[in-house]
Amino acid sequence: MNVLIIEDEPELRRQIIDRFIATGWRAEGTGDGPEGLYLASEYGFDAAVVDLGLPGLSGLEIIRRLRTQQSLLPILILTARDRWQDKVEGLEAGADDYLVKPFHQEELVARLRALVRRAAGTASRELRIGPLRMDLNTEQLWVKDREIELTAYEYRLIEQLATSRGKVLSKQALADQLYPHDEDRESNVIEVLVGRLRRKLDPRGELSPIETLRGRGYRLSLATEPGDGDDA
Secondary structure: OEEEEEOOOHHHHHHHHHHHHHHOOEEEEEOOHHHHHHHHHHOOOOEEEEOOOOOOOOHHHHHHHHHHOOOOOOEEEEEOOOOHHHHHHHHHHOOOEEEEOOOOHHHHHHHHHHHHHHHOOOOOOEEEEOOEEEEOOOOEEEEOOEEOOOOHHHHHHHHHHHHOOOOOEOHHHHHHHHOOOOOOOOOOHHHHHHHHHHHHHOOOOOOOOEEEEOOOEEEEOOOOOOOOOOOO
């Protein structure tokens, strides 16, 4: 998962980023309102943590502009303002959740996981697509009850494909999810990861789990079998 943190307190921003990285996520941060809006608008983040009191552009205005752009990015407000009126204003602006400072890092992580699951239509801990089963909390994956050992990048890639529900994801979109936008990377890194995933998920060549669409990108192509679906 790739999370954007828009928070103007440098130490708190660093602590949140460190916590997310320790969880196995990717995280980027900024303390500037206009830059935060730009990053949230232009890059493929899975969720955003937004402070309300930001220089240049308030957190509420960032949220309003994103929703005006029809952005479905899950957004959690993080602020020291604890009046119920502030909470209502934030939620009405388009935020999905609200956490008041001071807070426990574990609660922040849990709330973001829940937001992303809801946004992907996966309110349960498990996602099932045909013979593939994923636990989005523990980041484990099974194919026909055989657990597959994946690296962190391999897991993030298959999670993006799985939670996109059959949509075609370009190499650039996948790379933006897996790596910071300003990080140098080889042009074929996504092809390499896809190749490794195919070998691990389908060593006998029976499933063809990841489809390549020439000039467009990749799509998870596992058919949903009768009786399969998200666990309640």
